[in-house]
Amino acid sequence: MxxxxxxxxxxxxxxxxxxxxxxxxxxxxxxxxxxxxxxxxxxxxxxxxxxxxxxxxxxxxxxxxxxxxxxxxxxxxxxxxxxxxxxxxxxxxxxxxxxxxxxxxxxxxxxxxxxxxxxxxxxxxxxxxxxxxxxxxxxxxLPIAALTALPLLRAGAFTLGMKALVIGAAGGVGGAVVPLLAAQGVHVIATALPADEGYVRGLGASETIDYRSADVAAETLSRHPGGIDALINLALPGPALPAVARVVRPGGRLLNIAFPAPAPATGFETVYTNARPGDLEEVAALVLKGVLPxxxxxxxxxxxxxxxxxxxxxxxxxxxxxxxx
Known part of the structure; x- marks a missing residue:
């Protein structure tokens, strides 16, 4: 073969x-x-x-x-x-x-x-x-993307009305994270190139930030001066994350899947791809409901x-x- x-x-x-x-x-x-x-x-x-x-x-x-x-x-x-x-x-x-x-x-x-x-x-x-x-x-x-997104959402305990910044929203895992967050009523701020803006908004993002032309942390805080509830990093290597973490309000969540992972002292929790019994069946059901495009x-x-x-x-x-x- x-x-x-x-x-x-x-x-x-x-x-x-x-x-x-x-x-x-x-x-x-x-x-x-x-x-x-x-x-x-x-x-x-x-x-x-x-x-x-x-x-x-x-x-x-x-x-x-x-x-x-x-x-x-x-x-x-x-x-x-x-x-x-x-x-x-x-x-x-x-x-x-x-x-x-x-x-x-x-x-x-x-x-x-x-x-x-x-x-x-x-x-x-x-x-x-x-x-x-x-x-x-x-x-x-779907498998890696969705079986990474589900543990992220569980770790973040997201609820209606929360605000989350998703770094790397246009990538493979972002294609599951953004629609799942949006389905739970989370206000998603997505980093994306201008050419990808329509794509990530189609996934459910409420806002986008062009990470090549703007300082993501400064732009997020200019739009949301009180900070946001969670930062979900799908793309940046660990050493780059502390500079962005200031967008999260006290008590908020810092979640990461990217390699190399940030040091534990930074406050980030690294979440791994994980399949629980029934997870893939849930993923398939979400597709049939129109949640996961x-x-x-x-x-x-x-x-x-x-x-x-x-x-x-x-x-x-x-x-x-x-x-x-």
């Missing part, structure tokens, strides 16, 4: 579309024909070697976590899924076993989703049946998936990039 593989540690230059053996399911596993895979910056960070100590890869390494597809075979002792089931979700490389419990319990492992076929451990809340009203492409854009903005065939990763790394990305089968 065809798959996007890394031949060693490095940047996009180590990636290629190659022929690799079709993975077969073992006990407790399922094989899936991948219809669409959502790309994540984390795919490239792992290949870069930034997490080499915690995630020692074996090469060739097949990339990809988010997916939607069709179950094609099941291993012994699998009762949850059957061949022909349409499913979606995410998995991590088995090399990431040390961090996998942060994502779901039991952990969710995969052979890599930017491929024609992938194998997953079946018994995990990070996989779910895809309802008929949710397209495969829409589903593939599709954020897939660019699509690439598998043969051009290396170009997709190059675009992810080197161009301004709005929403999610997908590789389709």
């Amino acid at each position: 065809k798959a996007v593989v890394a031949r060693g540690y490095g940047g996009v230059e180590v990636l290629e579309v190659a022929d690799v053996p079709v993975p077969l399911p073992g006990p407790g596993q399922i094989q899936v024909r991948i219809a669409a895979a959502g790309l994540s910056p984390a795919d490239l960070r792992v290949v870069s070697g930034a997490f080499k100590e915690a995630v020692p890869l074996e090469f060739p390494h097949v990339l990809g976590s988010d997916f939607a597809g069709t179950v094609t075979a099941v291993g012994p002792a699998v009762e949850r899924f059957s061949p022909g089931d349409e499913i979606f979700g995410l998995g991590q490389a088995r090399a990431a076993a040390g961090m996998a419990s942060l994502v779901s319990t039991p952990p969710s492992f995969t052979t890599g989703t930017v491929a024609e076929y992938a194998v997953f451990d079946a018994d995990t809340p990070a996989l779910a049946l895809r309802p008929a009203g949710l397209s495969a492409e829409h589903a593939a854009s 599709s954020t897939a903005t660019r699509r690439y065939p598998l043969a051009e998936a290396v170009r997709a990763y190059r675009d992810l790394e080197h161009t301004h990305v709005r929403g999610k990039l997908l590789v389709t089968g």
